[in-house]
Amino acid sequence: MKVRGRFAAVMMIAGLALHLDAFTQSSASAKSGVYVPVTTPASGTINLYAEEHGHGRPILMIHGLAASTYTWRNIVPTLARKNRVITLDMKGFGRSDKPFDTAYSSHDHADLIVAFIRKTKLRNFTLIGHSYGGAVSLLVAEKLRRAGERRIRNMVIMNAPAFPQKPTPFISFMGTLVLPYAVMSLIPPELTAWSSLEPENVLRTSFEDITAYARPYWQASARHALISTARQIVPDDLDAILHGYRKLHQPTLVIWCDRDKTVPIKTGRRLARTLPNARFRVIKGCFHAPQDEQPKAFLRRIRPFINRH
Secondary structure, three states, X not given: OHHHHHHHHHHHHHOOOOOOOOOOOOOOOOOOEEEXXXXXXXXXXXXXXXXXXXXXXXXXXXXXXXXXHHHHOOOHHHHXXXXXXXXXXXXXXXXXXXXXXXXXXXHHHHHHHHHHHHHOOOOOEEEEEEOHHHHHHHHHHHHHHHOOOOOEEEEEEEOOOXXXXXXXXXXXXXXXXXXXXXXHHHOOHHHHHHHOOOHHHHOXXXXXXXXXXXXXXXXXXXXXXXXXXXXXXXXXXXXXXXXXXXXXXXXXXXXXXXXXXXXXXXXXXXXXXXXXXXXXXXXXXXXXXXHHHOHHHHHHHHHHHHHHO
């Protein structure tokens, strides 16, 4: 692993997330993608890319920072046997529009997802959010609650930065003035993606996945979206959002990796205690992306919950 050591600094500086995911479709993602134009005051009209599989009660899945619909490739086929599964690329990620603007805050992302839910007339659905997408999903639930819309049947929140924590090296670096744009334009995305993997996952990650993880960040617009989102990752009204957690009464399954170094497991336990109707489950042997690292264990935990509640 001497070569990996040489690239450790690249991971700290270029700092793409633990599991970068791209807009390349996997074999599980047949030609089912559509663009849905949605409009909000801050973002204007944005074409959000979504993929749909299966039939039954809907499941809407929201990816994490630097990810896309690709992150769900290992679990969609199983879930789609009994459910209508919708995976969505947030603004600036995957195949969705990536404008060079500043409307990349948590509220901006949540407002667009709420607009998507309304436009596609989703009701009685399961909302699944991973990492940053989990935090955004909680905000989506709160916005719908405030609007008096009982659309969400239940939720699965995974490894989400739901409470204040010390910034990761990636977030700290992205907060610097000019350096992120310069570094991310000079470092090959494949190198950054490879060096960002935990040592235990290097040999388990295929060349196809490394290529997929890296591909979006050849685009200047994707790099801008990632940097802008990272710089606004903490909402200005965080205290009000935290207070709102106690009003989210949907049955919620909070899932965490036991080795998560990005969002500590204590955050998951605190979230499960705070939400009025939540239970907490741990998946052993994974770091930050259970759907990618331990898909079978992840499915064993969520399928009974989704079907029962």
